[in-house]
Amino acid sequence: MKEQLEAIQAEALERISQTENIKELQDIKVTFLGKKGSLTGVLRGMGKLSKEERPVVGEIANKVREAITAAFEEKNEKLEIALLEEQLESEAIDVTLPGRPVKVGGPHLLTSIVEEIEDLFIGMGYEVREGPEVETDFYNFEALNLPKDHPARDMQDTFYITNELLLRTHTSPVQARTMREYKGEKPVKMICPGKVYRRDTDDATHSHQFTQIEGLYVDKHVRMSDLKGTLDIFAKKMFGEEREIRLRPSFFPFTEPSVEMDISCKVCHGTGCNVCKGTGWIEILGGGMVHPKVLEMGGYDPEVYSGFAFGMGPERIAMLKYGVNDIRQFYTNDIRFLKQYHKA
Structure with a gap:
């Protein structure tokens, strides 16, 4: 058995x-020192030895195990060092090379426009409110003076989910929800940005999905002149201090009186061109004084409270501000278009 142990040691050290x-x-370590290894197999036969031989053979076996283990650890350390050196050499970095610039993304143009409008109105004391995009018929229409079978509903072709659930056609439901939340107990001064949906045919100026920002101010003694002053500040901040505005009579079921707001054309400065179709003015948004029925539905006494509301489309504002001629470009995710408006 002694000869067997010495042979195992010699073979292991050689390999x-x-x-x-x-x-x-x-694998070599397992072959010689594993549970089914050569050394283990020899040691299992020690039971056949005499009492005098067992200590001698046991001592030899321990020395063999120690010799093989020491050789394994020494060789393993050398191989790991060699492997590390090889890896360091193959993955060497030339620190003298110029760095590769990292391309940094930025907010979408529409996101920037919405944030710019939000900042403007927050600075005037408005709060930003949000609401569900899947809305009830009551908040989307009835609470805004648009009862069932009202002819004005034809102006807003709608994606209905059920008879009482739909994709909201404007963000005005957020205004109705906010008024009912306040229960007529305090003033409302808010804007509500968000996505809206209508069954429009997609073309250069229309989309079945687009964004809106609507504003509402309800308090005692709110007048049309307050609306005009607010919109004048908005136009000048968004399009330049030289912009002028005009209000034209219009109709919206939720405001009375209602107006359309135009801004003076920045291309021709009001003299007339193809951009403003020769009028010198460009339509930008709609608004008006909140209809008494809308105030009542929101829990406000129209004999005590009055208010104004307005609504605008960030896509239209971006198109006018940056000269974009096709609304679909905002949604195609063409990086060549989007990076033009990325402010680094």
């Missing part, structure tokens, strides 16, 4: 010294 592969080295 360890010759291998240059860590995986192969591990």
Whole structure:
């Protein structure tokens, strides 16, 4: 048995010294020192030895195990160092090379426009409110003076989910929800940005999905002149201090009186061109004084409270401000278009 142990040691040390592969080295260790290894197999036969032989053979076996383990660890350390040096050499970085610039993204043009409008109105004391895009018929229409079978509903072809659920056609429902939340107990001064949906045919100026920002101010003694002053500040901040505005009579079911607001054309400065179709003015948004029935539905006494509301489309504002001639460009995710408006 002594000769067997010495032969195992000699063979193991020889194979360890010759291998240059860590995986192969591990296999050698298992072959000789594993549960089913050569050394273990020899030691299982010690039961057949006499009492005098067992201590001697046991001592030899321990020395063999120690010799093989020491050789394995030494070889394993050498191979790991060699592998690390090879990896460092193959992955070497030339620190003298110029750095590669990292492309940084930015907010979408519409996001920037919405945030710019929000900042403007927050500065005037408005709060930003949001509401559900899947809305009830009551808040989308009835609470805004548009009862069932009202002819004005034809102006807003709608994506209905059920008879009482729909994709909102404007963000005005947020105004109705806010008034009912306040229960007529305090003033309302808010804007509500968000996506809206209508069954429009997609073309250069229309989309079945677009964004809106609507504003509402309800308090005692609110007048039309307050609306005009607010919109004048908005126009000058968004399009330049030289912009002028005009209000034209219009009709909206939820405001009375109602107006359309135009801004003076920045191209021709009011003299007339193809951009403003020769009028010198460009329509930008609609608004008016909140209809008494809308105030009542929101819980406000129209004999005590009055208010104004307005609504605008960020896409239209962006198109006018930056000269974009096709609304679909905002949604095609063409990086060549979007990066033109990225402020680094």
